[in-house]
Amino acid sequence: MTNAPSRSAIAVTGLRKSFGDKVVLDGIDLDVREGTTFSLLGPNGAGKTTAVQILSTLIGFDGGQARVAGHDVSREPDAVRAAIGVTGQFSAVDNLLTGEENLVLMADLHHLGRADGRRRAAELLDRFDLAESATKLASTYSGGMRRRLDLAMTLVGDPSVIFLDEPTTGLDPRSRRTMWQIIRELVAGGVTIFLTTQYLEEADELADRIAVLDQGKLVAVGTAEELKRSIPGGHVRLRFGDAARLGAAAAALGDVSRDDETLTLQVPSDGGVLALRALLDRLERAAIEVDELSVHTPDLDDVFFALTGHPTDAKEVVR
């Protein structure tokens, strides 16, 4: 990854979009530097997909400005299209073609030439662990394989900016890890990634910067660390054998919330190893025995509750 000051790969100011009288994006500002991973985080219906569709020239917008890879999205859509790759929420692969044919189709549409196109297809099949299924119809692929094929198709044209719209939604944990690994390799290769996700963990794993989208507005922008620090949801939960120990621990630790019925304490913490060690040291010095310890890291619900005052599931929007 380069640390030199880089140019904007995606620059958006005051972006607005409504469907009928429903405002989906209500004045969004974004700045994504070249060679970084940016994650747009939000629940279903927050407007994430709409943002991707606008930036990838798929749909128009009502107000504001958007530049991608140095080109104006509404005035030079073809220049934008030549620079980007899009992998949507629902895999856009051709089910009646084999994996290899899907890739060769993309190579032909990028005018790579016959020999180059086949070489590129073979290379991507290898890289995405699809070589064995190269001659099978895409309709026979598993969910994880389809996503990998979809992403491989996106990469045929060597895009400099890649939009990934919820790339791991609906995947099993192992396929999700594989996708993450692939995405990290892409960033290492210098491309810019614009990722939407509902999972804080995913944004945390992959993104340099995260923006939280809620009801068409950005409610927070920052690094994963900055966001988590702003969220009070992270804590360590301690359970004790009796009320005496609970009382002693509460006195020793100070700033905690106490539940006498369940004999537990909640200690605000980022859940890191150093913080845990310090916590346990303090309990040890006070000679208090702990029956059970569990770490709670903030999740998307915490982020939303903290930033917007309402939990995620309350705002499923019916389209």
Place this chain on the structure above:
Amino acid sequence: MSDAVTMLRRNVKHTLRNPGALIMTVGLPVVLLLLFVGVFGGALNTGLGATPHGGGYIDYLVAGILLMTVGYGATTTAMAVNRDMTEGIISRFRTMAISRASVLTGHVVGSTVRTLVSAGLVIGVAILLGFRPTGDPVRWLATIGLLALLTLALTWLGVAVGLAARTAEGISPFTLIVQVLPFLSSAFVSPDSMSGVVRWFAAHEPFTPIIDTLRGLMLGTSVDDSGVIAVVWCVGLAVTGYLWARALFRRDPIR
């Protein structure tokens, strides 16, 4: 242009991979042919009196069956376009720097070729069953030309319907129209033998002059002014289908 060729190649692969569609576009007309010649042929022959040039009922029938072949072909195209839309591959194409028209052009050209092949096979089966067309090459060229024009018209309409339908089920009204209209035309019996409103409808709907023209061209009988009316209908339907499809394709793909 090369993008359109790539898309055409894609459609040819789809057809070869999905032989069921081809079998349907050839098989259904052949079944109808057998049904009407074998089951109703005798009775209808009596009812129609002698056909204009004195041949059997099959000579009368083939033109209408060819039109239905083209109709089935267009239905297949509507389904293929709709599948592209709902599977999201068209969204992928839209975010690539390729000619927008190439996606639809690929479908239309591929479908036209496929339908003309089907029509050729149907004519072959008809000849085996006793169909005796004229040998005049000029009239055959005109027949192929009109069939191609009709295919283009119904295929563009099919493409538009495929784009407009939210799901595959949304195509069924089109399928129904394409399959029922021939029965209310001169495909199976002369409109003169029908009654009242049906007769008026059959005489004025687009398929009747098209079928009459195809029949006249293949049998070597006179075509009269139905030839001009047929061409006007075909061009009109083709332009309507094309403009409709283009407008739908340019629309934001948000549903």
